Amino acid sequence: MATISISFCPSAMARPRVPQTRKPPNKKQVTPRPNPNPNVRLKGRTGAKQLSSVGVEATTYTRLPPREDFSLPSLDAASLEFSSEVKLSESNVALVVEKEIDYLSSDEEEEEESGTDNKLGMNSGKFEVFDGNYDSELDEEEEEEDDSDGEIDDELENVYQNDDGEFPGFKEGKAVNFSGNESELEEVEVKEKGVPAVMRCFDRAKIFAKAGDGGNGVVAMRREKFVPLGGPSGGDGGRGGNVYMEVDGSMNSLLPFRNSVHFRAGRGDHGRGQSQNGAKGEDVVIKVAPGTVVREAGKDEVLLELLHPGQRALLLPGGRGGRGNASFKSGTNKVPRIAENGAEGPEMWLELELKLVADIGIVGAPNAGKSTLLSVISAAQPTIANYPFTTLLPNLGVVSFDYDSTMVVADLPGLLEGAHRGFGLGHEFLRHTERCSALIHVVDGSSQQPEFEFDAVRLELELFSPEIAEKPYVVAFNKMDLPDAYENWSSFKENLESRGIRVFCMSAVKREGTHEVSCAAYELLRENKVAEEEFPDPVNLNHVAEMVRKQQTASINEFEITHDSSSNTWHVVGSGLQRFVQMTNWRYVDSGRRFQHVLDACGVNKSLTKLGVKEGDTVIVGDMEMVWHDAADNSSFSSFRKGSTETTKWPQWK
Ligand SMILES: Nc1nc2c(ncn2[C@@H]2O[C@H](COP(=O)(O)OP(=O)(O)OP(=O)(O)O)[C@@H](O)[C@H]2O)c(=O)[nH]1
Numbered sequence: 001m002a003t004i005s006i007s008f009c010p011s012a013m014a015r016p017r018v019p020q021t022r023k024p025p026n027k028k029q030v031t032p033r034p035n036p037n038p039n040v041r042l043k044g045r046t047g048a049k050q051l052s053s054v055g056v057e058a059t060t061y062t063r064l065p066p067r068e069d070f071s072l073p074s075l076d077a078a079s080l081e082f083s084s085e086v087k088l089s090e091s092n093v094a095l096v097v098e099k100e101i102d103y104l105s106s107d108e109e110e111e112e113e114s115g116t117d118n119k120l121g122m123n124s125g126k127f128e129v130f131d132g133n134y135d136s137e138l139d140e141e142e143e144e145e146d147d148s149d150g151e152i153d154d155e156l157e158n159v160y161q162n163d164d165g166e167f168p169g170f171k172e173g174k175a176v177n178f179s180g181n182e183s184e185l186e187e188v189e190v191k192e193k194g195v196p197a198v199m200r201c202f203d204r205a206k207i208f209a210k211a212g213d214g215g216n217g218v219v220a221m222r223r224e225k226f227v228p229l230g231g232p233s234g235g236d237g238g239r240g241g242n243v244y245m246e247v248d249g250s251m252n253s254l255l256p257f258r259n260s261v262h263f264r265a266g267r268g269d270h271g272r273g274q275s276q277n278g279a280k281g282e283d284v285v286i287k288v289a290p291g292t293v294v295r296e297a298g299k300d301e302v303l304l305e306l307l308h309p310g311q312r313a314l315l316l317p318g319g320r321g322g323r324g325n326a327s328f329k330s331g332t333n334k335v336p337r338i339a340e341n342g343a344e345g346p347e348m349w350l351e352l353e354l355k356l357v358a359d360i361g362i363v364g365a366p367n368a369g370k371s372t373l374l375s376v377i378s379a380a381q382p383t384i385a386n387y388p389f390t391t392l393l394p395n396l397g398v399v400s401f402d403y404d405s406t407m408v409v410a411d412l413p414g415l416l417e418g419a420h421r422g423f424g425l426g427h428e429f430l431r432h433t434e435r436c437s438a439l440i441h442v443v444d445g446s447s448q449q450p451e452f453e454f455d456a457v458r459l460e461l462e463l464f465s466p467e468i469a470e471k472p473y474v475v476a477f478n479k480m481d482l483p484d485a486y487e488n489w490s491s492f493k494e495n496l497e498s499r500g501i502r503v504f505c506m507s508a509v510k511r512e513g514t515h516e517v518s519c520a521a522y523e524l525l526r527e528n529k530v531a532e533e534e535f536p537d538p539v540n541l542n543h544v545a546e547m548v549r550k551q552q553t554a555s556i557n558e559f560e561i562t563h564d565s566s567s568n569t570w571h572v573v574g575s576g577l578q579r580f581v582q583m584t585n586w587r588y589v590d591s592g593r594r595f596q597h598v599l600d601a602c603g604v605n606k607s608l609t610k611l612g613v614k615e616g617d618t619v620i621v622g623d624m625e626m627v628w629h630d631a632a633d634n635s636s637f638s639s640f641r642k643g644s645t646e647t648t649k650w651p652q653w654k
């Protein structure tokens with residue numbers, strides 16, 4: 001049985017197909033429709049070309065009502081009236097519903113065509129439909145060939161809208177499953193996914209890093225002809241591999257971490273006889289884009305800020321190799337039968353966040369011409385098209401003035417009024433401007449109210465971060481080649497200059513006035529850079545590893561004892577002791593003796609006795625659970641036994 005899965009966005013719910021714009025089902029006419037996401041195309045259509053970037057009439061935008069004002073089920077006819085204003089949120093690819101829809105049989109299909117019910121009349125396989133996502137330049141032949149697709153579109157319109165002009169498919173944040181019979185409409189929860197995965201992973205990632213464990217030491221004796229009493233010859237284990245983080249200048253996003261999340265360094269080799277030490281474990285280098293901020297998962301504190309290509313930070317040092325018995329040889333114990341386990345390598349979940357390293361950020365409303373400006377002043381080739389949110393991910397370009405004066409410019413996705421409440425693409429991506437020294441604010445001069453558009457975007461900047469709003473900026477009034485913009489220019493200029501704002505006019509498409517804008521931005525950059533260089537930050541990139549090492553080398557004398565009287569259990573907590581327990585290899589008899597000796601030497605036994613530990617109490621040190629056993633001579637010496645009755649001298653694993 002063929003199935004269909006539908007994907008659409010919440011904006012489609014807010015403003016589905018407008019009845020006036022619908023064409024009669026049998027009329028073969030191509031209507032260019034905006035494609036909000038050029039990467040996502042309606043399956044089944046081929047030969048689509050991109051919209052020409054020049055000479056297409058620009059779309060205008062106005063302020064949007066607050067999100068609460070959208071009442072999905074109560075969309076009345078008035079609100080659906082065709083308007084030349086484009087609701088920008090229509091292009092938001094923010095919600096995906098995937099539902100399998102049962103297809104009707106061919107009989108039912110005929111019935112549906114002649115009838116009035118809203119059943120789907122398709123019998124193709126499973127495919128995805130993205131609302132508002134159409135190839136705009138399909139010629140009529142292709143349209144005819146793809147007739148079945150056209151039918152599907154019309155059928156889907158029927159699905160979205162019933163005879164009363166209502167949209168039964170959307171009920172207060174829920175999508176309804178159309179399974180062929182309207183009476184059996186089944187409500188399914190819409191899964192809010194936020195922005196598409198590719199955008200989420202562009203500048204945020206969560207990864208797991210683990211340094212290698214140290215190799216174990218071994219107990220071995222030298223046995224050789226003519227060498228009587230050869231002595232201990234067990235080698236040490238090798239050190240575990242380190243985890244490094246390195247800035248790779250060729251990377252400009254965190255997308256590679258979408259597929260690889262776990263980074264584990266190799267463990268050190270075990271020691272061998274004949275005093276052979278184990279080899280060191282293999283290091284791991286995690287490559288990140290310039291501008292990556294590293295935090296421990298769930299914590300706000302920034303561990304690392306990696307800005308410049310080539311920077312390398314030691315993040316997690318590998319575990320120490322365990323010592324073999326040759327290392328334990330001493331004057332009093334010439335044949336030690338003891339060896340250590342390798343220390344465990346530290347591990348951590350890390351959150352990476354990319355804040356692009358650009359000197360200048362281009363901000364503005366969608367379709368204002370930001371990408372066009374970047375393409376004109378630099379060699380970058382961002383996608384340019386006459387629909388909102390062409391740019392989904394920031395683009396970088398290098399603007400060169402002469403041999404040694406260059407600046408990096410970032411073109412950001414469009415910003416809408418209400419972005420802080422999730423309109424359009426939201427304003428999350430504005431953090432990419434945090435490192436910019438100055439901004440270029442592009443205004444679409446041909447829009448109905450350029451001042452309004454300008455103020456709305458400024459407000460969003462302030463709402464996102466007052467620091468960004470305080471950055472110096474120049475305003476570029478764009479599209480001066482259009483009569484509307486030409487008319488608006490004088491009042492706009494007067495308005496802004498009266499507020500003390502520097503404003504330029506330009507036509508990005510005709511490459512007029514763009515050089516002045518980039519020169520003005522460069523001036524701002526130079527002024528700001530001088531101020532920054534006065535206070536250079538000292539950078540220590542290995543401090544995370546130092547912190548981890550400090551924990552690993554904590555003294556065993558530092559511990560805390562807590563008592564649980566209900567179960568007569570004593571907890572001895574201390575990272576030094578914990579490490580000691582982990583590295584003790586209980587297979588060797590001398591290890592137990594050494595353990596007892598260390599507990600005595602570091603004062604654990606004394607402290608326990610002082611606190612009133614009694615015969616039969618449980619004592620937990622690290623992973624070891626032991627039972628306190630007073631010595632027969634009633635001295636402070638204590639031994640541990642496994643279980644509650646049987647007396648054994650050495651502690652056992654839990
Ligand atoms: N007439 C005219 N059209 C322009 C000018 N600058 C840009 N455009 C057109 O405006 C449309 C949008 O341009 P983009 O550069 O994609 O705009 P954007 O601000 O990057 O848009 P988003 O990435 O969607 O936010 C395109 O069709 C451009 O050809 C201009 O100076 N004059």
Ligand SMILES: [Mg+2]
Nearest residue numbers: 370371390391
């Ligand atoms: Mg763009």
